[in-house]
Amino acid sequence: MREQVVVDVPPNSAILSIWFTAGDRVSASAGAQAFAEAYLQNRTLSAARSLAAQMKALSTQLHQVDDDLGKAAESVATLARGSAARVVAEHQQSVLGKQVYSLSLKYDALKTIAIIPGSVISQARPPSSPSAPSVPLYLGSGLFLGLLAGTGAAFARDRLDTRLRTAADVERLTTLPLLADIPLRADPGAFRSLAAGVVSSLGEGYHRLLVAELGTVGGAPVAERLGAALSHLAPVAVITDPADRPDAAILLLGLRRTTSTEVTQAVRRLVRQGTTVLGAVTVPPTLPMTSRSMKQNA
Known part of the structure; x- marks a missing residue:
């Protein structure tokens, strides 16, 4: 219930504003009204208990002083007139009488006190619109x-x-240089440029170049077209099987299917076999078959 009630005191006032939160407007209004009335009832009970405690204390004190006054009166009656002891006893009797009178006035004043705990200034009304949400x-x-x-x-x-999503991710996520980005339908010029770059990296002499596929489907035509372009430039045999003892390799990476972790592992395996990895070539994840392959399959 504490979470549903908020009490606010406006500045420089003795007014309490009570807010109550409920699931509907009628319950919210009834809750605020109930808390206001309960607060006033609690103040009434607290004031009544405090007043009753004060009256009880005064009544006890009054009875005690009244008893002492009766004893003092009896003592005065037994003493000789004009004696010093009687003078002292009469003075004590006078003091006790004044105390009884004062206590009686206080007790009567307490009996006439009216308990006013406060009042509800304005009745709680159902809100016109919800406060939340x-x-x-x-x-x-x-x-x-x-x-x-x-x-x-x-x-x-x-x-x-x-995952390597674009060609730019190759150099960003791996240590390999990007040799070429082969589109879905590449023209011969793209393979001639790739072949020229491979030859400059291989140097003179005969070489066995491995085209290792990662995350591609149908990458054999790429190897064939690269081999054809290389045959016009240098004595380079393009192979696709690592068991054929290549001395150099390029990685054919299918975009959106190859991860940098796979590339790193592949490079590590090739280096352990004594193969120099020249770089990477990115291709779409699925490559179309060439016209020559289609005729052979027909």
């Missing part, structure tokens, strides 16, 4: 939290997801 507040908070969650998710994805 606040649509603008919830929309603003939801938008802010959504942006915060989206930003956090994007940051986490960028840091934790190691």
